[in-house]
Amino acid sequence: MCGIVGLFLKDKALEPKLGAMLSEMLISLSDRGPDSAGIAIYGAPTGNEAKITIQSAKPERDFRGLDAELAKAIGVPVSVAVKSTHAVVRTKPDKIDEARETIRALRPDIRIMGAGDVVEIYKEVGLPEAVVERFDVRKMTGTHGIGHTRMATESAVTTMGAHPFSTGADQCLVHNGSLSNHNNVRRELVREGMTFETENDTEVAAAYLSSQMAHGKNLGEALEGTLSDLDGFFTFVVGTKNGFGVVRDPIACKPAVMAETDQYVAFGSEYRALTKLPGIDNARVWEPEPATVYFWEH
Amino acid sequence: MPATRLSKTAAHDHASRVFDLDAMSLRELNQALHRLTPGSNETAWEVLNPKGSHSVAVGVDQPVSIDVRGSVGYYCGGMNDGAAITVHGSAGPGVGENMMSGSITIKGDASQYAGATGRGGLLVIEGNASSRCGISMKGIDIVVHGNIGHMSAFMAQSGNLVVLGDAGDALGDSIYEARLFVRGKVNSLGADCIAKEMRTEHLELLQGLLDRAGVTGVKPAEFKRYGSARTLYNFNIDNADAY
Numbered sequence: 083m084c085g086i087v088g089l090f091l092k093d094k095a096l097e098p099k100l101g102a103m104l105s106e107m108l109i110s111l112s113d114r115g116p117d118s119a120g121i122a123i124y125g126a127p128t129g130n131e132a133k134i135t136i137q138s139a140k141p142e143r144d145f146r147g148l149d150a151e152l153a154k155a156i157g158v159p160v161s162v163a164v165k166s167t168h169a170v171v172r173t174k175p176d177k178i179d180e181a182r183e184t185i186r187a188l189r190p191d192i193r194i195m196g197a198g199d200v201v202e203i204y205k206e207v208g209l210p211e212a213v214v215e216r217f218d219v220r221k222m223t224g225t226h227g228i229g230h231t232r233m234a235t236e237s238a239v240t241t242m243g244a245h246p247f248s249t250g251a252d253q254c255l256v257h258n259g260s261l262s263n264h265n266n267v268r269r270e271l272v273r274e275g276m277t278f279e280t281e282n283d284t285e286v287a288a289a290y291l292s293s294q295m296a297h298g299k300n301l302g303e304a305l306e307g308t309l310s311d312l313d314g315f316f317t318f319v320v321g322t323k324n325g326f327g328v329v330r331d332p333i334a335c336k337p338a339v340m341a342e343t344d345q346y347v348a349f350g351s352e353y354r355a356l357t358k359l360p361g362i363d364n365a366r367v368w369e370p371e372p373a374t375v376y377f378w379e380h
Numbered sequence: 381m382p383a384t385r386l387s388k389t390a391a392h393d394h395a396s397r398v399f400d401l402d403a404m405s406l407r408e409l410n411q412a413l414h415r416l417t418p419g420s421n422e423t424a425w426e427v428l429n430p431k432g433s434h435s436v437a438v439g440v441d442q443p444v445s446i447d448v449r450g451s452v453g454y455y456c457g458g459m460n461d462g463a464a465i466t467v468h469g470s471a472g473p474g475v476g477e478n479m480m481s482g483s484i485t486i487k488g489d490a491s492q493y494a495g496a497t498g499r500g501g502l503l504v505i506e507g508n509a510s511s512r513c514g515i516s517m518k519g520i521d522i523v524v525h526g527n528i529g530h531m532s533a534f535m536a537q538s539g540n541l542v543v544l545g546d547a548g549d550a551l552g553d554s555i556y557e558a559r560l561f562v563r564g565k566v567n568s569l570g571a572d573c574i575a576k577e578m579r580t581e582h583l584e585l586l587q588g589l590l591d592r593a594g595v596t597g598v599k600p601a602e603f604k605r606y607g608s609a610r611t612l613y614n615f616n617i618d619n620a621d622a623y
Contacts, residue, residue, distance in 0.1 A: 334511055337473060353451050353472060354432035369491055369510055
C-alpha cells in the first residue's frame with residue numbers, strides 16, 4: 083500500500099499553513115502505511131544560506147558541539163537547529179558540499195537526509211501523527227511539500243528506508259509501488275558516480291531523476307524517462323526547488339487523486355487526503371492518467 | 381397500488397433517515413443498513429459528509445434508496461443486493477464490486493475497477509470511469525456517460541458495458557460472453573476481442589439499457605458492438621508453443 087501526498091501552493095497567503103495542511107493530508111492516510119512516515123518541506127529561499135538536514139540515532143551525543151566544530155573546520159559561520167532526532171545545519175551556499183563531507187568525517191554515525199537551498203526533510207519509524215508531532219511539522223511554512231506513510235514491502239523498516247528520498251540538491255521523491263529493475267538501474271547510476279545510502283528501490287528512482295536533471299533535463303523530461311527506464315509499479319510525487327511533479331506507470335494500479343484551485347495543486351493517494359483543503363468542494367478533482375507526466379513550477 | 385401503501389410511501393418522503401458521518405461512525409451506518417428486514421418502513425436513507433470514506437453502504441440487501449452527499453473512497457455499494465444507491469460526488473476504486481442486484485449511480489467520476497465481478501443490477505457512472513471498469517463482470521449492466529480507461533471488461537463473462545465516450549487500451553481482453561457497446565473511439569482491443577455486427581436485437585437491448593440509465597438524446601445506432609471472437613475458449617494444439 084503506502085500513502086503519498088503532495089501540496090504545491092500558488093497562493094502566497096497559504097504559505098504559513100503549508101506544514102499544517104500537509105500534516106493533516108498525511109495523517110488522514112495513516113491506515114495506508116503504519117511503518118514509517120516522512121515529509122519534505124520547501125521553505126522560502128533566503129538567498130544567503132543553504133541547509134543540510136541530518137539525523138542521528140543518538141542526537142544528544144552527535145549534535146552537541148557540532149556547530150562550533152563544523153564552523154572551525156570549514157571557516158564560515160554554521161548554525162545547527164535540533165529537532166528531536168533530526169537537525170538542520172545552515173551555512174553559506176558555496177560551502178554546502180564541504181560541510182556535508184566534514185559532517186561525515188566529524189560524526190560518522192550521522193545520516194544525511196537531504197540538502198539544498200530550501201528543503202528540509204524529516205522521516206522516522208512510526209505513524210504520521212507521531213512523526214508530525216516529533217518534528218513540529220504543523221508550524222512549518224513553505225511553498226510546497228511532499229509526504230509519505232509507508233507499508234514496507236521491499237526493504238527494512240528503518241529511518242533510512244522511510245521516504246522521502248533525496249539524492250540531489252533540493253530534490254526529493256515519494257513512491258507508492260515497487261520497482262523490479264532497481265538493481266540494474268542502481269549499477270548504472272553507480273557507474274556514473276552516484277552514491278546510495280540504502281538497498282531501497284525508491285532511492286534508485288530518486289537518483290535516476292537526479293541523474294537525468296544533472297544531464298540537463300527539466301523535471302517533466304526526467305519524469306518522462308521513468309516510463310521507459312523504470313520497470314515496476316509506481317506512482318511518484320516529486321519535489322524540486324521550485325517544482326512539483328507526478329507520474330504513474332502505464333498499468334496505474336497505485337491509486338492517485340489530484341485537485342487544483344487558484345490557490346494550490348494537491349495530490350493524494352485517496353480523496354480522503356484532500357477533504358480538508360480550502361475550497362475542495364469547488365476544486366477541479368481528477369485521477370491522473372497512466373503514463374502521463376504532470377508538473378508545475380513556480 | 382393500495383391506498384395504505386401510498387400513504388406509507390408519502391410518509392417516508394418526510395422521514396428519510398440521515399446519517400452524518402462527521403457525527404457517527406461508518407460501522408454504525410453499515411450496521412443500521414444491515415439490520416433492515418423485508419418490509420421495513422425505513423426505505424430512504426441519506427449519508428452526509430462521506431469525505432472519501434471506504435466501504436460506504438456495502439452489503440445492503442433490502443430495496444431501500446440511499447443518497448450519499450459527497451465523494452466516497454474504496455468499495456462503495458459493494459455486494460449491493462437490491463438497494464438504489466446514488467453518490468452525489470465521485471467514487472474511489474471498486475465501486476459496486478460484486479453487485480448482485482439494485483442500482484448504483486455515481487454523479488461524478490469513478491476510479492479503477494468500477495463494477496468488478498458484478499453479478500447483476502445496474503451501475504451508472506455519469507462522469508468518466510477509470511482503468512479496469514467491469515473487470516470480470518458476470519451479469520451486471522454498466523453504463524458510463526464519459527470515457528473508460530485501459531483493460532476495461534478484462535475477462536468479462538456476461539452482462540453489458542455501455543460507454544458513451546471513448547475506451548482506453550486493451551478493451552475486452554480475454555472476454556467471454558459480455559457485450560460491449562462503445563459510442564466513441566476504442567484505443568485498442570485486447571486479445572480475442574473483436575468488433576461485431578449490431579443486429580436488431582442488440583439495438584433493442586441497448587435502447588433498453590440507455591432508458592434504464594436515464595440517457596436521452598443518444599441513439600443505439602451511434603454505438604459499435606464488441607465481443608468475444610471465442611478463439612481462447614478451448615486449448616488449441618496450434619497454440620502449444622505459446623504456453
